[in-house]
Amino acid sequence: MPTQPPLSMSRVVRRFGARTALDGLSLTLHAGDVFALLAPNGAGKTTTLNLILGFLPVHDGTIAVCGAPAGSAKARQAVAYLPEQVAVYPELSGVENLRYFALLAGLAPDDAALRRLLVQAGLDAAAHDRAARHYSKGMRQKVGIAIALARQARLLLLDEPTSGLDPQAAAELSAAIRAAARRGVAVLMVTHDLYHIREVATRVGFLRGGRIVREVDPRTADHADLERLYIGEMAQ
Numbered sequence: 001m002p003t004q005p006p007l008s009m010s011r012v013v014r015r016f017g018a019r020t021a022l023d024g025l026s027l028t029l030h031a032g033d034v035f036a037l038l039a040p041n042g043a044g045k046t047t048t049l050n051l052i053l054g055f056l057p058v059h060d061g062t063i064a065v066c067g068a069p070a071g072s073a074k075a076r077q078a079v080a081y082l083p084e085q086v087a088v089y090p091e092l093s094g095v096e097n098l099r100y101f102a103l104l105a106g107l108a109p110d111d112a113a114l115r116r117l118l119v120q121a122g123l124d125a126a127a128h129d130r131a132a133r134h135y136s137k138g139m140r141q142k143v144g145i146a147i148a149l150a151r152q153a154r155l156l157l158l159d160e161p162t163s164g165l166d167p168q169a170a171a172e173l174s175a176a177i178r179a180a181a182r183r184g185v186a187v188l189m190v191t192h193d194l195y196h197i198r199e200v201a202t203r204v205g206f207l208r209g210g211r212i213v214r215e216v217d218p219r220t221a222d223h224a225d226l227e228r229l230y231i232g233e234m235a236q
């Protein structure tokens with residue numbers, strides 16, 4: 001049987017009272033895709049993430065994560081979500097946080113494996129044993145990515161991953177996202193950061209009126225092109 005795509009959304013509709021937030025959104029992500037979803041405020045980005053996570057039901061259409069309905073045990077196992085502010089235990093070190101979250105997922109990687117995962121996610125070895133209360137936002141995100149890698153998540157959802165990061169931290173986060181994608185993870189990120197998109201995304205979609213109205217390949221569009229498209233799409 002062919003492998004199921006990490007994410008398959010087909011004609012998804014979600015309403016809130018009389019308001020239609022998503023109106024026939026379709027999106028399929030394959031292993032290694034890094035899809036950046038661009039949209040004005042209120043266009044339905046958070047709703048999209050909540051539906052994929054199974055926090056909200058769809059009113060029409062379907063969402064499958066690795067072939068399993070969103071919200072099912074199999075789908076929840078396959079998806080990892082990094083909110084804008086990744087929550088880690090401040091008194092635990094990076095390694096201890098990762099061990100704890102791995103245990104919650106029913107895994108027990110040994111110390112060397114935990115440290116390898118943190119390095120893969122871009123966290124310097126010097127920081128592994130430091131209490132996470134000393135971590136920057138970017139470092140907490142790297143722990144979040146290491147948790148996703150430990151759980152062998154096939155789909156990684158990122159909400160505004162670079163907001164509040166300095167350029168170096170954003171570049172390091174891009175590297176960590178690209179590394180995860182090279183390992184076969186599909187990434188869906190909601191962002192306004194066109195620079196970051198050019199650094200990391202393999203696909204860019206514009207969300208308007210509750211559906212993806214245009215998709216571009218960021219490798220064939222320079223920053224000015226993306227900016228023009230963004231402003232043009234959003235102004236309509």
Ligand SMILES: Nc1ncnc2c1ncn2[C@@H]1O[C@H](COP(=O)(O)OP(=O)(O)OP(=O)(O)O)[C@@H](O)[C@H]1O
Pocket residue numbers: 016017019020021039040041042043044045046047048
């Ligand atoms: N729980 C809710 N009850 C009522 N309306 C909602 C609810 N959640 C979202 N909406 C409406 O659905 C639409 C999409 O909201 P959503 O939060 O998904 O947009 P967004 O693109 O994430 O916006 P932002 O960038 O401002 O966070 C908006 O019009 C919003 O007012």
